[in-house]
Amino acid sequence: MNTGSAAAQLDDARRNVGSDILAGESGLSALERYTAYIDRDLQRLYAAAGAVEGGVALVALGGYGRRHLCPYSDIDLLLLFGEPVGAAGEQVLRKLLHPLWDAGFVVGHQVRDVGELDGLEVDNPEFLLALADARLVAGEVALRNRLQAAFDRPAVQAQVLAALQELAEARHAQFSGTLYQLEPDLKDAPGGLRDIAAARTIAAASDPALLRRHGDAAALAQAEDFLLRLRTLLHLERRRNDNALGHEMQERIAGLLAYPGPSSRQQVESLMADYFSHARAVARALERIRRTAPVPLGVNLGRTRDGVQFIDEQRAALHPESWPAVFQAALEAGTPVADGTLECIRRNAGEASLASLLPTSGHRAGLVGMLRPRRGLYARLSEMHDCGLLGRLVPPFRSIVCRVVRDFYHKYTVDEHTLQAVRNLERLITAPDVHPRFSALLHEIDSPELLVLALLLHDVGKWRDEDHAVESVRMAEGFLDELPLPDGGRETVIFLIRHHLQMSQVAFRRDTEDPEVVRQFAVLVGGEARLKMLCLMTFADVGAVSPDTLTPWKEELLWRVYVDAYNCLTRQYADDLIGRTETAARECIARRPADLTDAEVASFLEGLPRRYLQLFDRRTVYDHVRLARDIHPDEVHLRLARAHASWELTAVTLDKPMLFANICGVLSSFGMDILRGHAMTTPGGLVLDVFQFADAERFLALNPGASDTVLHAIEDVVAGRSSAADRLRGRLRGLRRRPSAPVTPIVRLDGDVSRRYTVLEIVAADALGLLYRISRGISERGCEIDLVLIATEGQTAIDVFHITRRGVKLTPAEQQELTAYLQHILEDEA
Amino acid sequence: MKLLKAIIRPSKVDEVKDALAKLNISGMTVTEVRGHGKQKGHTAIYRGKEYNVSLLPKMQVEVVVTNTICDEAIRAIVEAARTGEIGDGRVFVLPVEQSYRIRTGEQDV
Numbered sequence: 058m059n060t061g062s063a064a065a066q067l068d069d070a071r072r073n074v075g076s077d078i079l080a081g082e083s084g085l086s087a088l089e090r091y092t093a094y095i096d097r098d099l100q101r102l103y104a105a106a107g108a109v110e111g112g113v114a115l116v117a118l119g120g121y122g123r124r125h126l127c128p129y130s131d132i133d134l135l136l137l138f139g140e141p142v143g144a145a146g147e148q149v150l151r152k153l154l155h156p157l158w159d160a161g162f163v164v165g166h167q168v169r170d171v172g173e174l175d176g177l178e179v180d181n182p183e184f185l186l187a188l189a190d191a192r193l194v195a196g197e198v199a200l201r202n203r204l205q206a207a208f209d210r211p212a213v214q215a216q217v218l219a220a221l222q223e224l225a226e227a228r229h230a231q232f233s234g235t236l237y238q239l240e241p242d243l244k245d246a247p248g249g250l251r252d253i254a255a256a257r258t259i260a261a262a263s264d265p266a267l268l269r270r271h272g273d274a275a276a277l278a279q280a281e282d283f284l285l286r287l288r289t290l291l292h293l294e295r296r297r298n299d300n301a302l303g304h305e306m307q308e309r310i311a312g313l314l315a316y317p318g319p320s321s322r323q324q325v326e327s328l329m330a331d332y333f334s335h336a337r338a339v340a341r342a343l344e345r346i347r348r349t350a351p352v353p354l355g356v357n358l359g360r361t362r363d364g365v366q367f368i369d370e371q372r373a374a375l376h377p378e379s380w381p382a383v384f385q386a387a388l389e390a391g392t393p394v395a396d397g398t399l400e401c402i403r404r405n406a407g408e409a410s411l412a413s414l415l416p417t418s419g420h421r422a423g424l425v426g427m428l429r430p431r432r433g434l435y436a437r438l439s440e441m442h443d444c445g446l447l448g449r450l451v452p453p454f455r456s457i458v459c460r461v462v463r464d465f466y467h468k469y470t471v472d473e474h475t476l477q478a479v480r481n482l483e484r485l486i487t488a489p490d491v492h493p494r495f496s497a498l499l500h501e502i503d504s505p506e507l508l509v510l511a512l513l514l515h516d517v518g519k520w521r522d523e524d525h526a527v528e529s530v531r532m533a534e535g536f537l538d539e540l541p542l543p544d545g546g547r548e549t550v551i552f553l554i555r556h557h558l559q560m561s562q563v564a565f566r567r568d569t570e571d572p573e574v575v576r577q578f579a580v581l582v583g584g585e586a587r588l589k590m591l592c593l594m595t596f597a598d599v600g601a602v603s604p605d606t607l608t609p610w611k612e613e614l615l616w617r618v619y620v621d622a623y624n625c626l627t628r629q630y631a632d633d634l635i636g637r638t639e640t641a642a643r644e645c646i647a648r649r650p651a652d653l654t655d656a657e658v659a660s661f662l663e664g665l666p667r668r669y670l671q672l673f674d675r676r677t678v679y680d681h682v683r684l685a686r687d688i689h690p691d692e693v694h695l696r697l698a699r700a701h702a703s704w705e706l707t708a709v710t711l712d713k714p715m716l717f718a719n720i721c722g723v724l725s726s727f728g729m730d731i732l733r734g735h736a737m738t739t740p741g742g743l744v745l746d747v748f749q750f751a752d753a754e755r756f757l758a759l760n761p762g763a764s765d766t767v768l769h770a771i772e773d774v775v776a777g778r779s780s781a782a783d784r785l786r787g788r789l790r791g792l793r794r795r796p797s798a799p800v801t802p803i804v805r806l807d808g809d810v811s812r813r814y815t816v817l818e819i820v821a822a823d824a825l826g827l828l829y830r831i832s833r834g835i836s837e838r839g840c841e842i843d844l845v846l847i848a849t850e851g852q853t854a855i856d857v858f859h860i861t862r863r864g865v866k867l868t869p870a871e872q873q874e875l876t877a878y879l880q881h882i883l884e885d886e887a
Numbered sequence: 888m889k890l891l892k893a894i895i896r897p898s899k900v901d902e903v904k905d906a907l908a909k910l911n912i913s914g915m916t917v918t919e920v921r922g923h924g925k926q927k928g929h930t931a932i933y934r935g936k937e938y939n940v941s942l943l944p945k946m947q948v949e950v951v952v953t954n955t956i957c958d959e960a961i962r963a964i965v966e967a968a969r970t971g972e973i974g975d976g977r978v979f980v981l982p983v984e985q986s987y988r989i990r991t992g993e994q995d996v
Contacts, residue, residue: 568898568970610919614897614944620933805935818935855934 063098063160070094071128075293079313084285085125092124095132096194099153103195106152111139111170112197113149116204118167122190123254125285129292129299132157133165133187137200141170163298171200174207182220189217189258214262214353222347225255236336240307243288244300248336250288253281256343263350263359264368273342280335287332290314302332354386366395373401377409378416380446384437385427393436399444406445411539414450422541424450428509430499432487435480438513442472453517453532460519468603471519477601478512482593494616495596498589501850507546508590510537511553512597530555543701545674552587553594560595564618565611572625578618579625583671585848588626592619624810626668631844631859632812633667634740641670645678653682661685664739666844672735681745685709688743693775695768703732703751706767710775712742717842718832719774720746722781725826726788727767728754736845748847782833785826800853802883806872814843814859815867817875821883823854834882835860838875840867888983888995889957893948894920895968895976900946906967907950910960916949924977945976951983 070091077087096117103115118133120126136153138146150168157164167184177185188208193201207213229247232238236248244250256277260267268274288300290310302310304325311324318324351359357368357379365387367373373380380402387394415421428434441447448455460471469477482499489496499505514536518528533554537547559581567574582588595615600607635642637659646658661682662670670678684694684707693710708720717736724731734748757763773779800822807816819831828847835842835858844859862871895903900917907915921942931940952960961978969975986995 566898566901568896570896570972570974571970608919610921610944613921617931617940617944620931624932803935805932807932820935 063156067160071293074128074289078286078289084282084289088126088285088289089124091128092121092126095121095126099134099157100195102153102156106149107145109138109140109145109149110143112200113138113146114196114198114200114204115153115194116196116201117190117192117194118165118187119190120250120254122187122192124192125250125281127285127288127292127298129295129297131163131165131298134194135167135169135188135191135204137196137204138168138170139197139200141172142168171203174203177207178210178212178216182216182224185213185217185220186224186258189261190254211353211355211358218259218262218350218352221255221258225252225343225347236340237333240301240303241332241336242301243284243291246336248280248333248338248340250281250284252339252343253277253284256339256346259343259346259350263353267346267350271342271345273345276338277342280339283331283335286314354390355382358383358386360386360390360392361395363397364393364395365390366398367401370397370401373398374405377405377413378420380406380409380414381420381424381427381450384441384446385423387440388427388431388433388437391433394440399440402446403444406449409446409449411449411452414446415539418541421539425506425510425540425542428506428513430479430482430486430505430509432483434483434509435476438476438479442476451513451536453514453529453536456517456520456532462519466602466606469601471516474601475513475516478515478594478597479509481597481600482509482512485593492596492612495593495612498619499593502589502593503586504543504546504549507542507550508553508593508597510540511550511557511590511594514550515554515557515594515598526555526558548674549587549590553590556581556591557594557598560591560615560618561599564595564614569614569618569621575618575621575625576629579622580667582622582626583668585623585626588619588622627846627857628807628810628816628818630666630668631814631816635662635665635667635670637663639667639670641667645670645675648675650679653679657686658682661743664741664743665737665745669735669737669745681707681709685743685745691776693772695771697757697764697768700749703749704729704757706746706748706750706771708744708746708748708771710744712738712744712841713775714841715833715836716744716775717746717845718829718836719781720748720771721832722785722826722829723767723771723774724748724750725829726770726781726784727756728752728788728825729756730823730825730849731828731847732849734845734847736842736847738843746845781829785829789826802880804876804879804883806867806876808866808869808872811859811866813866814861815872817858817860817879819854819856819858819879819883821854823849823852827854828856830882831856831879832858834879835875838871838878839863840875888951888953888986890981890983891948891950891952891957891960891964892979892981893964893968893976894922894945894978895948895964896970896974897944897946899968899970899976900948902967903948903964906963907960910956910963912950912952912956912960914950918947918949920945920947924974943974951986 074087074091077090078084099115114137116122116135116137118135120130121133126132136150140146142150154164154166188204191201191204191208228245228251232242232246234247236246238246242249256273257268268277287302287310290313291299291302291306294306294309307325307328308321311328312321314328316324316327318327349361351361351366351368353359354365357372359366359368365383367383383394383398415424438447441450448458454472457471457475462471467474482505485492485496485499502508514533515529516525517532518525518530521528530551533551537550542550559578563569563574563578569575579588582591592615596607596612599611599615642659642662645662646655649655649658658679673681680696684696688694688709688711690711693708696707698705706720706724710716721731729750729752731748731750734746736744736746738744752758757767760766770779770784774781774784800820802821803819805818807818810816817835821827832842840860840862841864842858842860846857848855860867867875893903904915921944923941923943930937948964950960957980961980964978987993988995
């Protein structure tokens with residue numbers, strides 16, 4: 058570009074814009090022609106700048122991107138590189154920018170590489186807004202497309218809208234929020250050109266149909282043309298980028314545009330009357346659009362005052378897989394689904410199959426995740442039900458729609474009873490002080506969405522008049538096969554459906570003061586996790602029969618059964634051992650895989666607590682049998698594996714002093730947080746310990762060979778080659794002490810509850826190494842630990858030990874001594 | 888006439904009802920109540936912590952019977968509700984002066 062001739066040509070181009078406008082041409086078309094002239098200059102510069110690795114795209118931003126470049130406006134550019142900018146890129150930059158500067162342009166330029174587009178939403182707000190009008194002038198189309206894809210992400214769109222609202226507020230505040238300025242700024246004042254761009258950007262990012270309502274599109278186009286004409290003339294008169302239409306310029310431009318009137322004052326009044334008319338139309342349109350525009354929440358999803366809605370209903374109708382996401386978004390946003398969107402689904406739901414609604418495992422997992430109890434779940438499920446979607450997503454549910462049951466108790470149809478039961482769970486979350494014991498239980502459940510799933514299905518068999526639990530199970534099984542549930546999740550849901558009446562029958566109809574009644578119920582349930590779920594299911598189900606059914610009286614009975622069964626499961630299971638003739642054991646032996654023998658399985662199981670077969674599925678049992686193979690007195694056989702978000706360590710050995718404490722100590726020395734676990738010992742001396750622990754520091758995940766390091770450390774400590782205490786001491790020295798949760802430590806010993814053992818219960822604030830110190834303390838007082846249940850509920854550790862001393866239960870004096878010793882340890886901990 | 892007010896275990900309601908039905912006593916009022924007798928509740932343990940359950944859930948069954956079958960009805964309730972353990976409950980016997988049927992206004996004899 059020859060600087061002198063280029064400047065002269067530029068002056069010509071600028072003058073031509075003014076002439077065209079004064080000749081009556083629209084401002085928009087005159088400026089498009091001027092913009093095209095600038096584009097050509099830039100394309101020439103780009104061609105001369107040379108190539109760079111990864112390519113570069115020259116992108117016009119803001120008013121230049123819209124082709125509304127006024128004669129003395131800044132040229133806003135993005136130079137988007139395919140690779141991080143190196144020396145060659147710097148060279149290209151110089152070749153593009155220096156000639157523009159030499160020609161007298163004010164260039165507002167941004168330089169980015171595509172790698173930076175990933176974090177676009179946190180880029181500066183003005184830049185994000187300018188991207189709304191990005192247009193490729195020269196260079197790589199692929200880079201421009203990458204930019205567009207990044208810009209279209211909902212998170213970026215939401216950020217653009219937020220920035221737009223904030224910047225518009227600040228800009229309007231500079232003008233006291235009024236468009237009635239005597240000397241208005243054509244670009245920045247309320248009702249000015251920036252407001253037109255803002256209205257269009259909001260509509261484009263949220264709902265393009267907004268502009269079509271109330272005739273706003275036409276009003277904005279007319280105002281824009283008018284304002285651009287004034288701004289162009291203003292620039293040419295002032296020969297700079299000045300947008301303030303002062304009194305002097307009003308007179309001059311009114312004259313140039315030949316406004317009617319005998320005096321310049323009247324001409325100015327006519328001009329300004331036109332200005333205020335257009336500015337008013339712009340301000341109203343912007344206000345309306347700001348008020349009604351949906352905030353983008355996802356693909357084709359936005360939030361308005363009416364709730365979450367599809368932006369484009371026609372498009373949504375063609376994509377049934379997008380429908381569940383509306384309800385998920387509404388749950389997350391804490392708002393309803395908009396009526397129009399519900400109507401759209403209602404019109405189309407009749408033909409939707411489960412495969413079309415949930416085509417991938419991701420969609421199916423999304424449905425399961427959506428069922429987590431929280432505020433709004435009942436309302437969203439009710440909306441899904443009303444528009445016919447719930448029955449399509451959960452096909453067995455269709456059999457109970459408006460199903461009437463005639464009895465003296467139920468107040469609602471079966472479908473509404475089911476949803477009310479879900480609402481009862483939701484209320485345990487939203488109003489935790491009303492039923493605090495049950496609210497606390499719900500927080501202890503690992504997968505509460507399974508509970509909601511079970512509730513949705515528990516009465517689907519009621520389309521038949523008899524034995525509905527059996528029919529519900531039959532109908533649920535096929536549907537559950539379609540869902541990606543966590544390990545054991547399907548069995549848990551089936552169990553809850555099959556036995557959903559059992560706990561209320563025991564609580565309200567049976568003599569729960571008879572220990573045998575409680576024991577049988579505990580045997581049916583099998584473990585604490587299922588007990589908690591069944592208790593909550595019963596609470597929710599009974600409460601949904603009618604508003605008066607779950608009286609405080611019934612609630613108390615239900616809670617008592619829960620406590621009695623919980624105690625039975627955690628404190629009284631030690632005397633109940635697996636025998637060779639046990640049905641479950643026989644079944645386990647009969648179905649053994651080929652690599653195991655009957656004798657191996659039988660001798661492994663014999664003498665373990667009966668509870669063992671309820672805690673572990675057969676596949677895991679066989680793994681344990683393999684691990685116990687050929688075990689010798691000096692050995693410990695270990696297996697470490699991932700278990701969802703946590704890790705599981707299984708240890709099999711022959712009884713050794715301090716074994717349990719040593720394993721706990723080694724795990725803690727690696728920073729592992731032991732969440733739950735079981736330790737079991739047979740009368741023959743076989744020990745099986747299973748620990749689930751969290752690896753918060755990701756030591757196992759991040760370090761190759763870390764699993765072996767942990768296993769070798771355990772082997773060394775168990776074999777006496779190193780000390781768990783030394784390992785843990787080093788760890789604790791480097792640990793910043795966390796403030797403990799406000800849990801008063803409880804140490805309780807009971808010599809009556811079990812025939813063979815003294816049962817020790819400990820409730821204390823969870824802390825690194827806590828289990829090690831407790832179990833070491835027990836061993837130091839000469840006690841043997843035969844069975845352990847480890848549980849962690851939030852910040853509280855709840856551990857139950859079955860212990861003996863010299864093979865028999867502790868005497869009252871020994872109990873007292875141990876209690877004092879452990880209290881001392883726990884107080885030190887606190 | 889007598890009003891029999893029986894405080895019984897919740898699990899015994901059906902058995903008491905059946906026993907009274909055998910005497911052709913079919914009308915009754917059953918209410919969920921809470922209270923304690925001589926044993927004044929008991930101590931329960933949950934997660935190592937003791938808590939006192941002082942008011943126990945019970946059922947209150949009320950029936951009005953003629954003087955002629957009063958003793959038989961009391962016997963039926965006691966036998967049906969008994970487990971032999973503490974907490975089986977009580978039967979109170981109260982005199983009833985008059986009784987009216989609301990639908991017709993007639994007085995029961």
